Amino acid sequence: MEDAYLVLSKLTKTYPNQPRPAVRDVDIDVARGEFISLLGPSGCGKTTTLRMIAGLIVPTSGGIRVGRVDMTNRPVHKRDMGMVFQSYALFPHMSVGENVDFGLQMRRIPKSERRRRVAEALDMVHLTHLANRRVSQLSGGQAQRIALARALVIEPTVLLLDEPLSNLDAKLREELRVEIRRIQQETGITTVFVTHDQDEALAMSDRLVVMSEGRVEQVGEPWAVYETPRNRFVADFIGRTNLFDGLAVGRDDGLLRVAVEGLGTLSVRTPETGRTSVTVMVRPHRVQLEPVEQLANELKGRVVQSSYLGDVESVVVEVDGVRITAERTHSGRPLALGAEVRLGWGDTDAYVIPQ
Amino acid sequence: MDGVTRMRTSSRSSGGRTSRAARAALLAPGLVAIGVSFLVPLAWLARMSLNRTVGSAELQSAVSPQSYVDVLTDEFVWKIAWQTLQLGVLVTVLAIAVSYPIALFLARTRSRLRGLLMALAIAPLLTSSVVRTFGWLTLLSDDGVVNSVLSGLGVTSEPLTLTNNRTGVVIALVEIMMPYAIIAMIAGFGRVSKDLEDAAGSLGAGRLRCFLRITFPLSLPGVLTGALMVFVLTISAFVTPRLMGGGRVFVIATEIFDQATTTLDWPRASALSILLLFLFGVFLVLYQRLFRLVEGR
Amino acid sequence: MTRRISRRALLPLLLAPVVALSACSTGGDSDGVGDGETTIRLMAYATGGFKEKYLKSVVEQFEKTNPGIKVEYDGVVSSAEMLGRLRTQKSNPTIDVVIMDLSVAESANKENIFAPLDPAAVPNMKDLSEHAKVRDNFGPGVTFDNLTLAYNTKAVTTAPTSWNDLWDPAHKGKVSISAPPQLDGIGLTVILGDMLGVDYQRSIDPVVGRLRELAPSVQTWNPQPDTYTLVKSGQVSLALAWNARSQLQRDLSDGALGVALPKEGSIMQVNTINLVKGSKRASAAQTFINYALGPEAQAAFAAEMFYAPTNTLTKVSDAVAQRTVMTPEKLETMIPVDWNWLAEHRAQWTDIWREDVISK
Numbered sequence A: 001m002e003d004a005y006l007v008l009s010k011l012t013k014t015y016p017n018q019p020r021p022a023v024r025d026v027d028i029d030v031a032r033g034e035f036i037s038l039l040g041p042s043g044c045g046k047t048t049t050l051r052m053i054a055g056l057i058v059p060t061s062g063g064i065r066v067g068r069v070d071m072t073n074r075p076v077h078k079r080d081m082g083m084v085f086q087s088y089a090l091f092p093h094m095s096v097g098e099n100v101d102f103g104l105q106m107r108r109i110p111k112s113e114r115r116r117r118v119a120e121a122l123d124m125v126h127l128t129h130l131a132n133r134r135v136s137q138l139s140g141g142q143a144q145r146i147a148l149a150r151a152l153v154i155e156p157t158v159l160l161l162d163e164p165l166s167n168l169d170a171k172l173r174e175e176l177r178v179e180i181r182r183i184q185q186e187t188g189i190t191t192v193f194v195t196h197d198q199d200e201a202l203a204m205s206d207r208l209v210v211m212s213e214g215r216v217e218q219v220g221e222p223w224a225v226y227e228t229p230r231n232r233f234v235a236d237f238i239g240r241t242n243l244f245d246g247l248a249v250g251r252d253d254g255l256l257r258v259a260v261e262g263l264g265t266l267s268v269r270t271p272e273t274g275r276t277s278v279t280v281m282v283r284p285h286r287v288q289l290e291p292v293e294q295l296a297n298e299l300k301g302r303v304v305q306s307s308y309l310g311d312v313e314s315v316v317v318e319v320d321g322v323r324i325t326a327e328r329t330h331s332g333r334p335l336a337l338g339a340e341v342r343l344g345w346g347d348t349d350a351y352v353i354p355q
Numbered sequence B: 001m002d003g004v005t006r007m008r009t010s011s012r013s014s015g016g017r018t019s020r021a022a023r024a025a026l027l028a029p030g031l032v033a034i035g036v037s038f039l040v041p042l043a044w045l046a047r048m049s050l051n052r053t054v055g056s057a058e059l060q061s062a063v064s065p066q067s068y069v070d071v072l073t074d075e076f077v078w079k080i081a082w083q084t085l086q087l088g089v090l091v092t093v094l095a096i097a098v099s100y101p102i103a104l105f106l107a108r109t110r111s112r113l114r115g116l117l118m119a120l121a122i123a124p125l126l127t128s129s130v131v132r133t134f135g136w137l138t139l140l141s142d143d144g145v146v147n148s149v150l151s152g153l154g155v156t157s158e159p160l161t162l163t164n165n166r167t168g169v170v171i172a173l174v175e176i177m178m179p180y181a182i183i184a185m186i187a188g189f190g191r192v193s194k195d196l197e198d199a200a201g202s203l204g205a206g207r208l209r210c211f212l213r214i215t216f217p218l219s220l221p222g223v224l225t226g227a228l229m230v231f232v233l234t235i236s237a238f239v240t241p242r243l244m245g246g247g248r249v250f251v252i253a254t255e256i257f258d259q260a261t262t263t264l265d266w267p268r269a270s271a272l273s274i275l276l277l278f279l280f281g282v283f284l285v286l287y288q289r290l291f292r293l294v295e296g297r
Numbered sequence C: 001m002t003r004r005i006s007r008r009a010l011l012p013l014l015l016a017p018v019v020a021l022s023a024c025s026t027g028g029d030s031d032g033v034g035d036g037e038t039t040i041r042l043m044a045y046a047t048g049g050f051k052e053k054y055l056k057s058v059v060e061q062f063e064k065t066n067p068g069i070k071v072e073y074d075g076v077v078s079s080a081e082m083l084g085r086l087r088t089q090k091s092n093p094t095i096d097v098v099i100m101d102l103s104v105a106e107s108a109n110k111e112n113i114f115a116p117l118d119p120a121a122v123p124n125m126k127d128l129s130e131h132a133k134v135r136d137n138f139g140p141g142v143t144f145d146n147l148t149l150a151y152n153t154k155a156v157t158t159a160p161t162s163w164n165d166l167w168d169p170a171h172k173g174k175v176s177i178s179a180p181p182q183l184d185g186i187g188l189t190v191i192l193g194d195m196l197g198v199d200y201q202r203s204i205d206p207v208v209g210r211l212r213e214l215a216p217s218v219q220t221w222n223p224q225p226d227t228y229t230l231v232k233s234g235q236v237s238l239a240l241a242w243n244a245r246s247q248l249q250r251d252l253s254d255g256a257l258g259v260a261l262p263k264e265g266s267i268m269q270v271n272t273i274n275l276v277k278g279s280k281r282a283s284a285a286q287t288f289i290n291y292a293l294g295p296e297a298q299a300a301f302a303a304e305m306f307y308a309p310t311n312t313l314t315k316v317s318d319a320v321a322q323r324t325v326m327t328p329e330k331l332e333t334m335i336p337v338d339w340n341w342l343a344e345h346r347a348q349w350t351d352i353w354r355e356d357v358i359s360k
């Protein structure tokens, strides 16, 4: 990327006495002002990567650069990066105001300016009235906003957040998502956000980095990662999905014909892959139950499972031994188990995974 | 398995009264033990302190504040009380200073050797302070290891007198108190956390400032607990001042011992003990105040 | 939560020293009455070989000649501790006979812990030395001991002859003195008073002046674990010591420890043998006391332990006599001591020593 601001190159970390690296050859470019999320299952190396950026973990090899400055060997307190911890990490022996002030004090900024900036930071998170509170008297949401204010008040080059919302309840989490994103856009700060919650990642990020076992699996905008996953792992990890392995048996006019056991031959609109053994992905919400129009792929099956989730109903239909998950968004009574249904999807509703 | 589950459910369902009775039953042995091992002797001590000693060492039954008056108006008592406090402060400061880095390291390390190191740090508790004091007597004597090393290195030309005086008492007490200080401090380091130090680092605090502004203030409850422990154990220490002091170091505990076992003035010994206990009480209250202060509550 | 618990756990720890101080006084109380025969309980020193030697030379012989009476020996570290135990069982004593230092026994006599002896039941009393007799037939002296100089024979090649040798600069930092309230230091004060020609009951100022000159030479005022161990090991060269234990240690150490009685004389320490008031076996107890005061028992114990006999009819070998204060010439040099007066002024002297000698 031309205008990359934060650049990780071949970043690798092997912990002492560990056979395999926790993070391996990670290359990520983040543009100035961009919000990217590191997403992946537990233990995939998100925190390790983030802490290497922060300077809290020394990489085994590889480099970190911010703008033109090589950060790889710079100690944490000279990196000018703001970090927000899952545990908030507010200093319990200081008031809210003192917490926010701490980074400014460390920078030996004059008192009057400090006071102004602390006030601004508290104002930004709408907690001005809590300046004199003890940290132990804050709610989780308030604590997290203060942690954010404390990280931002120093005007860092990069903002790093490690699962900042995972200790909060669902409603608060959504509220803070919006808030963090608002503040990030207002300040225009380059942000790396670690989460294992894909909804969070999809909703907030400019781009996603999907990781698995220490490696980057895919980098891209949320829609792109969701719609066109690069491999089976990403397809499976992001969102719910149906995956069918089959053989490419023919091709005409941009349509690939794929023979899948139990389902017959499916039609998928896709560019040439040149492979015979392929995996077809269909997202459950693209599968229509009892379709009213003619579809490229139509099947008949029996309902074997139905979960009513309020806004959608998730239905599993068995077609000749193959299970297909579909989502019904219209209202009404859930489908009865054992009911015979028709289902189908168009040739652009499916996607052939490249690898 | 089934039985366990049922028992749990039943004890939970039967409400407050049973659980209070159960709690009382659980507390009873402890209370009885405290009563027998502490309150009864204490009452005996309080009563004895009101008796009188006449002539040489004749004990007369009485209810008289005489021994308190005697003790409180005795210049020598005030002098040894002062010396005892001085010793307490000195040993506390040194023991905490020496133990602090060890305790901090043990509290924070994630090394697999942590258990072993911890055991090493507190292993001295397995031997009695008498044995350890005699150990120090040999190490610090004129021809002991310490003096041999010092003169061998050419640091000293004549052996330093490190035993049979205050220096020896302080050295031995500091070492003897270290395990207590370490344990108490580790227990009180609960608020010291890697995350907070990392946060301070990310906000621009170098190692020293991180320690001064974050780690040290957060470790104060532990330091305070350790200090109280060491201080109280020191001002009541008997064995080491007695064995190591060469008869030159007078503290309240040795005075109580002399009064109780040599001069045989039991009322005076008892009065001194009660006063020492009173002192403990004062320091306990002081500690609680300070603790609240450093915890910021 | 953890913090709370740890703070609460502190309390017992804080209280431990007090408990230890206050709980130091409980005595055993098994009953000594057997079937057919009487068992009396004797309380005496546990330390310094006393128990072993006394059992061998006195108790066993007594039991042989008095088949109806058994003696159970209860060893206790010090006279003061003995008094402590006796105080706690004053209303219902389990001990019948006590051997302890005269000055402590005086307190016990006054506290009605001991009873006077019946001269008819203890006929040997009439043959006792004047120094051993106690007012109103209370327990009389059973052994005499005296202060001496103990020295390490490697460090001090010519035996000391005078108390003034303590001041010899050659022994600087190698002198051990048990300071008051220990009797050793009290006794030394009396001896120096005599040497300086002052009446210790009037003023000890000159003595204090002399002691202050000694202070820089003194390694310890409180020898640990005890004087004799320090002298034998060479940790100190010269020490104020008691004759009996020194003599015993001389033999046990193959002469590493030497004993010298200074020419200026010494003071005598008296151990008395006492009948506990309220003893349920007073008659058997007095039978034993009488035996202990008899020439046979006195001679046997003197030969074993080098305490001088208190019974004037006692015959011991010359060798033994030379190592105790038994000989008339030595007895001549003994300085008279009013232990009763000293007991009352012990605290005062202790303070003087601490203020003006040790702290200087």
Ligand SMILES: Nc1ncnc2c1ncn2[C@@H]1O[C@H](COP(=O)(O)OP(=O)(O)OP(=O)(O)O)[C@@H](O)[C@H]1O
Pocket (backbone or CB within 6 Å): A015, A016, A018, A022, A040, A041, A042, A043, A044, A045, A046, A047, A048, A049, A196
């Ligand atoms: N200090 C360490 N020593 C050894 N191994 C470690 C250490 N810290 C992390 N690991 C290992 O490195 C791998 C990556 O850990 P990391 O904490 O980066 O994962 P994560 O993606 O943040 O997981 P989570 O979502 O659970 O927080 C894991 O297998 C973990 O067990």
Ligand SMILES: [Mg+2]
Pocket (backbone or CB within 6 Å): A046, A047, A048
């Ligand atoms: Mg993590």
